[in-house]
Structures are given as C-alpha cells and as structure tokens.
Amino acid sequence: MVNLMIIVFASLLTLTGLALIYSRWQGNFARKVLPLWAGWSLVGIAVVPWTLATGIEAGIVLSLMVPTLFAWLLVAGNSEVRARKLTRTGNSNSNGAGSDDHLGVNLRHLPPWQRNGTLLLLTVPLAALSATFTSVAFTNLLPFSELNRMALSIFLMPVVWGALAFWQCADPRWQRPALVMLAAAGVSAVLLFL
C-alpha cells in the first residue's frame, strides 16, 4: 500500500514536470526558462520515489521510461486532425509529387547496387570489426578489473558500431570514415596483440 502511494507520487511528479514543459511549449510562459527547468527537474527528481518504491535499479529504469508514456499522452491530447488529402488512386506518390531519394550523401556517382553494396560492406563488417577492436582496446586501457572491462566493452561496442555506421553514411567523403575505421582497428589490434 505504501509502495503504491509512492508510485502514485512518483507518477504525479513526472506528470507535473511534463505538464510544465508542455505548458512552456504551448507558449504559456513565453521567453521564461524557469518553467522548463522546473519541469525537467521534477521529472529528474521523480527518480527518488521510483527508487524508493521499486529499488534503485528498476527505479532508474522506470524513471526514464514512464515520462515517455506521459509525453505521448500529452502529444495525443494536442493532436490536430486535418482534412484528409486524397490521391486519385489511393497510392502513395501516384501523382509524381515528392522529392528525390535521399539515401546517404556519399558514393552517389555509383550505380545503386554498387553504392548500396559498398556502403553495406563499410557499415556492417568494417564498422563492426573496428568497433569490436576499438572497444576492447579502449576498455583495456581503463584501470578496471578484467571482468568489468569485458562487460564495459560488451555494452560499448554496439554504440560505437552504430556511431561509425552513421558517420560512414553521413560523411560526404566516404574514404574518411573508412580509413579512420581501418586505422582504429589496426592500432587497436596492435595494442591488443603486441
């Protein structure tokens, strides 16, 4: 019962915080920063009751996820239903409107299959290889125990891989990220094996 009351209190704190942010967004406190900071602070402070009610680990996770639900409720409440624009056939872009494909920014001179194949090779095997080697080599430099270094590299690697894949597709000069990934993997391999 006490736990339930703490959870209700945590939810109310989160909701109040988001309501303040929403109110600022609507322009009710135009040019005032305080409601925004107060809103985010309440959302942050809610971690305390969440932790008291569900334990420190689950409390932190829930304090990050529950705001999402409340924010979506506010978004739904603010939704604006407009008159539907119908295409003649019900098919998307059957009228030829819309812009060109914007898939990646580099290697655009190549035919699509060559370009996509090259990007796939660079973002999947090369970026994965580079992320694996650099994550393990980087964590090896930290003053942690072997087990903690191992765990950190396991959680770090997918984020590094994702970031490298993003960079590979975003950089107008495709050679730059590719060379950096190769070099990073090489240096890491030297650090790990020599």
Add this chain to the structure above:
Amino acid sequence: MRLIPSPALIKQSLGSHSWLGLCVGALMYLICLSGTIVVFYEEFERWEQPHISESATFDPLLAERAFNEVLTNGTTLTDHLFLTLPSQAIPRMTVATEAEGWFVNADGSLGEAAAHEWTHLVTNLHLYLHLPATFGMILVSALGAMLCGLIISGFLAHPKIFRDAFSLRLRGSPRLEQVDIHNRLSVWGAPFHLLIAVTGAYFGLALLILTLIAASSGKSQQEILATVFGDEPVLEQQGSHMSIATALTNMQRIAPEATPLYITVHGAGTPGQFMEISGRHAQRLIYSENYRFDALGNYLGKAGFSDGEAGKQAVYSVYRLHFGHFGGMPVKLLYGVLGLALTVVSVTGINIWLLRRKRRDWINPAWIGFVWGTPAALALSALTQTVFAVPSTGLFWLVILASMAYALWRNFETTSRCHLQATSAALLLVLLLAHMLRFGSAAFSPAALGINTAIAFSALVLAWLAWRQAAVANTMVNKI
C-alpha cells in the same frame, strides 16, 4: 553557444538516417513486433495449454520425486535437466531435458508434455528471425547496433526537436502525418530505444567480444566465460538420485531472501552432476543468483551475480532489462506499449521514405503486404499451431509472401491495407473461437483469459482500422 547542428550536418544526418533505416526497417519491424509479443511469453505459454492445473505453491518432496522419475524412466538424458518451479507468472511445475518437458501433477507424477510451439515460433522469430541460431542471433544483434546508429542520426537530423515536441498533425498530408508519428514516438521513446538496442545487441555480439578478448589474452573462451559465470565444481559422486528437497530446504536457510525460480542439473546422470538453484532477488534486475548444491543437497557455493563485481551484475541484468521482466504485469504492459511504439517507428520510417520518392514502384504495394500480412501470419500460425498442433513456421512466412503477392496484384494501397487488416481481424476472431472450442471452460481460466481478451481487443482494433480504410477507399471511388 548554440547546440543546433549546421544545415549541412542535418542534411548529412538525414541521409545517413534514411539509408540505415531502409537497410534494417523491414527486419526491425519483425523483431519489434515479435519482441512486443515475447514480453508476454509466460502468459502465452499458459494460454497454449490453459487446461493444465495450476498452483503457486509446491511440495519439495513431490518436486524431487518428479525430477528423479525423469532420471530413471528411460528418458534420453541431456547434459542439462531443468525443474521449473511454480511462480506468480507461471504457477506450474515442469521437468524438462534440453529436448522435451512435462508438467508435474499435484501428486508429483509426470503429466502432459509441455508444448509451447507457437510461443517458440515467435521467440525464435525475435531471437533469430528463424535463421540458423548463431547466424540469426548475430544478425539480430547487429540490428541492435544499427538502432544505436539510427538514434544518433535521428537526433542530429532533427534540429527542431523542442519546437515540434508535442506536435501531431494527423490526416492532412500523408507525409506530414507519418513524419509527426515517427518523430514524436521516437524522440520521447529514445531512452527505451537505446536500452533495447544495447541490451538486444548483447545477446549475439557478446560472443564476438569474448572471442577477441580470449584471442588477445591468450586464454581459452571457456576461461573467459568462467570469469563471468564462474567455474563448474568438479565432483565424483555415487548414485544418480538428486536430493532436491534437501537442497531447497538448505537454500531457505542460506538465502531466505531469494525465491527459487528453477533448478538446473548439470551433467545429469553422471558422477559429476550438481544442481544449481536460480533464486530471484526482489527489487534486483539480475535474472537470479545461482546457488550450487551437490547431488545430496549439500551447499557448494553461489555464482556471485547478486554481489559480485559490477560488470558481472550488469551482464546478468540484461535479460530482465530487455524483456521487461522486473516489475510484474505493470512493467510488462509498459514494455508492451513502448515495444509496439518502436514497431510503429520502424514502419513509419519506411513509409516516410516511400512518400518522399518521386516514383512509385513494386516496393510500395509489397511493403503494405509485408506490414499488414504479418499480423495475419501471426494469427493464422497461432491457430494452426495451438489449436491443430500443425508446425507453422513455414506457414507464417508463406502468409507474408501471399500478402505481398496480393498487394502487388491489387496495386491499390488503400484497398490492400483494408483487406489485410480485415483478414487479420477475422483470423484473430477465428483463433479466439477455435481456442474456446478446443479448450472449453479453460479458455476463460486465469491462464488464458488475459490473452484471449487481448486477442479480442486486437481484432476490434484491426476491424476498426479496416473500416476506416474502407471509408477512405469509398471516398476515392466516389471522387473518381
């Protein structure tokens, strides 16, 4: 200092986001949809066999009798044997080898074989995409890494993040509608998405990391694994009887704070066999602490997941964090909603790309067939597998292919979407009726009522979506 990215970076990030999203969008949709279902796998397992008698409590002596019956009744033993104890989520006791399992009756005798094939179909779709296990798991984990890339690029490509924070413009322009849904769900859901991406990537990529660490440190992979999971005790014992009741009694004394979840017997039937009782610790994210006992039930030690090094605890918390199994039904429902939202994000991402293109080709109708054929495939496979016990993995993929072929043949997206939504709704209703006919009053028992209510609700939602699409299609016909 302004933290807004430059127009060039925004454009580059958007291009990168589009390319990465298109690469993984379709598979991400399958993984997210199946993952949303897998959050409730315990409920689905009960729903598949709702007639099994349930009890939240158990007699350790009866558990011991059931387990030792499997050891001695001629069952082909595997290296590991499992005794799952009744819990709040699944108030049933089962004994299983790595290949088959049985429920334990109230008198300790072995009962009906456990058959959760449809739940396994969905779980295997989520974990492996029905591909060979190792390759499938690495592929799915790679998608977790790509999701990290999508989160980074998505934020950098979204300069008006606060200005648009609560905007949702529906119907008007189809593209604007899809963009708003995609951005609102993904920006506010980012903490969950990042958590799912990193913990999801763990399952397959940990093996690659451990291989590299083993190679670079000159140790074997077994030695590396032992640093996380601990060494197995080396024993030489007479006889094969496992004193499970004694071990459970000792466990109550050693760790009264832990609730036993299941018992794993390692090296079953060999002189070196020992048992490991996995005990749940309240308010912890670790899956369990594992307490080891020899065949006589003497305590040997614990694995150290509850109080070991931070890295060990973190690694053993991944499962509960990824599947939302840490706060009972409220957290499962929260994960269900957040998972469904990530599914919608995957679909709307591709929808935005399709709406931005100058041209229209076979991808447009095929995508509609793929997206709306998947719920139909899940419903039909649940029907054939659960009610008629027909292996349905092939059928699942066949229905998706047939839905894509149908949408390509119709080549009219609104109608295809409407028909596939209506088909899914109808199949769900047939599934519900067939489940009631097959299991009678058990279909209304606590083991099945929740899932059956969810099926009825899903059917209504899909029927409503189909009705809305039909209205749109009629308006178009009238205009023409």
